[in-house]
Amino acid sequence: MTEHAVFSDIAAYAELHCISNFSFLHGASHPEELVERAAALGYSALALTDECSLAGIVRAHVAAKAQGLHLICGSRIDFDDDDGSPDRLQLLLLATDRDGYAQLSELITAARMRAGKGCYRALLADLEGRSSGLQHLAGLPGCLAILVPPRSATSDTLLRQARWLQAWFGGRAWVAHQRLLYAEEDLLLERLLHVSQATGLPLVACGDVVMHVRSRKPLHDTLQAIRLGTPVADCGYALMRNAEQHLRSRLRIAQLYPPQHLRETLAIASRCRFSLDELRYEYPDEIVPPGHTPAQWLRELTQRGAQRRYPAGAPQKVLAQIEHELRLIAEQRYEPFFLTVHDVVSFARSQGILCQGRGSAANSVVCYCLGITEVDPAEMDVLFERFISKERNEPPDIDVDFEHQRREEVIQYLYRKYGRDRTALAATVVSYRPRSALRDVGKALGIDLQRIEQVA
Incomplete structure (x- = not known):
């Protein structure tokens, strides 16, 4: 056998x-x-x-x-x-x-x-x-x-x-x-x-x-001791009695x-x-005015932005890049994503709230024309595929920073326009920093506090 x-x-x-x-x-x-x-x-x-x-x-x-x-x-x-x-x-x-x-x-x-x-x-x-x-x-x-x-x-x-x-x-x-x-x-x-x-x-x-694996039991005991605020040696029956929970x-x-x-x-x-x-993004419909498709409206806003950014006329290199980006955006059906970010940024600017797009979005001429970023692609070698790629098959990541003192105004605008049932804040997960981990583990193992501080 x-x-x-x-x-x-x-x-x-x-x-x-x-x-x-x-x-x-x-x-x-x-x-x-x-x-x-x-x-x-x-x-x-x-x-x-x-x-x-x-x-x-x-x-x-x-x-x-x-x-x-x-x-x-x-x-x-x-x-x-x-x-x-x-x-x-x-x-x-x-x-x-x-x-x-x-x-x-x-x-x-x-x-x-x-x-x-x-x-x-x-x-x-x-x-x-x-x-x-x-x-x-x-x-x-x-x-x-x-x-x-x-x-x-x-x-x-x-x-x-x-x-x-x-x-x-x-x-x-x-x-x-x-x-x-x-x-x-x-x-x-x-x-x-x-x-x-x-x-x-x-x-x-x-x-x-x-x-x-069962060899993680000492680590689990240490975590339990940290959670209880008690050294491992004093935890007694609060610890797992064996290592079967693997x-x-x-x-x-x-x-x-x-x-x-x-x-x-x-x-x-x-x-x-x-x-x-x-799971897929479900984009709002209210960002597109009647009589337009998302693709048509994004193109129109991009063209308006290009005229504003380049009053003397956009360079041929920029126009070609706009067409390339709009074509790729259309293939992936990401127009509502760009329109949503444009809507939020437009609100912030209309209220005098400082905001700035950053990261890989700076590689996008469309983002520049929409007012999301402030880096002129005509002055650099654009690497748009770092921003959107067919191979990744996932929406791009547009990071926009808003001034801290007025960020709540932007959040409330999102709630008003799109509804609290369709708007959420992303949470971060707490994780240990090395020094905090050393201190807590040292206390759990009953190590002298002075020695812990020397190591940490």
Whole structure:
């Protein structure tokens, strides 16, 4: 029997509960590491389910495409009952299609907006359609849900949570069965089997993964100590009891879980077909006046700008470059993108707000004619393909700086013209600087503060 035959005889498996280092101070591996490891182990799919976040999904998507691995977009979210009940409901929410991804994104945004920086507050009311402005999210019709039961939960609590899940998600709901070699797991499994029989919700195998390999446990312990503000030596039972929360081999998984629980992972994965490749910019229509197409209006604005920039007439080199750029823009259908940026810049200039386009957009004669940039392409060798390329097949990046004191005026203009439901601010993800990392790790390891400062 060949090695391939032996490998193929092992039960197939899709990991549905996995966080990365984008769950800050909780996950100990990068999304790329998790994807590459899952592919190497022959997993059928991997769900990235960071804590109330989709921040790591782009990196995971790029890595999954390179590895040929089916990536599932999801998130792990703790829900509070708005009646003040102490019981928290932890769910894995997995997007099945583009609508589900949008619903999950909106839910995460609402939960983050309720709390301070780095925190979130999700409510059961959000999933029941009782939260103001979120009624359309009732039951998250584009998502599947997996209940992650607390290890210490009583049978009554588990049954109550499962029945709630069944009522709102119906045939899109499961209960997680997680085998991490803890002493209380056998008792919990008995309770889960009872809940499954009472509600009809199937059990599904999950790994509660926080690292791609077991050797990352010391790093995870350090992250936990930093999060708790306590040296590793004093963390005690707050640390993981073993290193089982890594991407385990399929052989090991097959030894731990009943075959039916493994088959459920594949059934779930088969229903989660959404890919980030489906996302496209949806440009506003109101930037094009009646009687014009986006291409016609962009050409007209560019010609007006060329007359303004070159009162004595544009050089032949510039005119040829304009035609080249407009042709490439039309092929990629990026006219609305340029028109939107032009609209924002025009507003800023009309209000006397200082603004300046920069970066690769300076290689574009069209951007210069539209007033987005101030670098005259006639005075330089234009490298437009650095700005837009057929091969990249993605919209160009136009960076525009607005004076800090009046930036809010520009933001409010966008809200007024395009609506808050179609306008968003891009967030940045907090990451460690080397000195901060050295200080926090040193404290977690109990190193003398004076020595830490010497090194940092």
